[in-house]
Amino acid sequence: MRVIYTLLLSVGLLFTLSVTQVEASPVDTYEFRDEVTKIRFQALTKELRCPKCQNQNLADSNSPIAKDLRKELYELLQQGKADSEIVNFMVDRYGEFVLYRPRVSALTYVLWFGPAVLILLGIIVVIVIVRRKPIDKKQLELTTEQQDKLNSLVNDK
Template sequence: MRLISFILLALAFMLTVNPVQASPVDTYEFHDEVTKIRFQALAKELRCPKCQNQNLADSNSPIAADLRKELYDLLQQGKADSEIVNFMVDRYGEFVLYRPRVSQLTYVLWFGPAVLILLAILVVIMIVRRKPVDKKDLALSSEQQDKLKKLLNDK
């Protein structure tokens, strides 16, 4: 009876959980192979504004489908990659770029890790070069030695 209950529970779980994630399928026809490659590259470079960390090529959201269609239309109009990227950034902000441009708003993003690493190296150097402790400072006074002997003898 337990085995049957376990099998039914496992079957119900497998039916409710979809382990296969299908990627979006767009059937766009391109004039040449270069345009198709540009479409694929731009779809992988541009981030879906709705999704946390998915590009347009991998996202199943409706906004990503709309942006792929818009990307296709812009390529068919003969727009350059930089024009397309600028259009998307103007419309959706820097968030749509996986590699944001270097600007006043992104200095911390680009240079912050390097500054933190340099600060960590400076701290390590300062700790290593710190003045060594004098052994005289570590020595116990006669009063402290008497207390220590008393404590050790009590055990």
């Protein structure tokens, strides 16, 4: 019986160690020629989205594709490419999804202007409902029968 417990404990420890090794990933370390290039790298990794991850930028993602893209970004910066050239390269390769703030184009009009149009339509609907023709006061007045019935109900209490 003791052998079984020892075996189960060993397997559990082995599993625990393997899980922690999978989650722990090495940190990318890059040597930059100046502080401006380093700041540009950090800004671009925060602006570009990982193509594999749902809502993570390149700086936060540990996926292999994000690691490769950070390396590619570093190499493009070392070649002296401008930020716009790097962003265009990434968009050409991975599509508009790679941008956290997609560009305004015919494909993204709904994304950029849809919420404003919906809010404007909502305001128009509210104004139309509020400005409707007011109800005639004669319709609000009680008939003598209704007034007598109301008075009798109130007086009964």
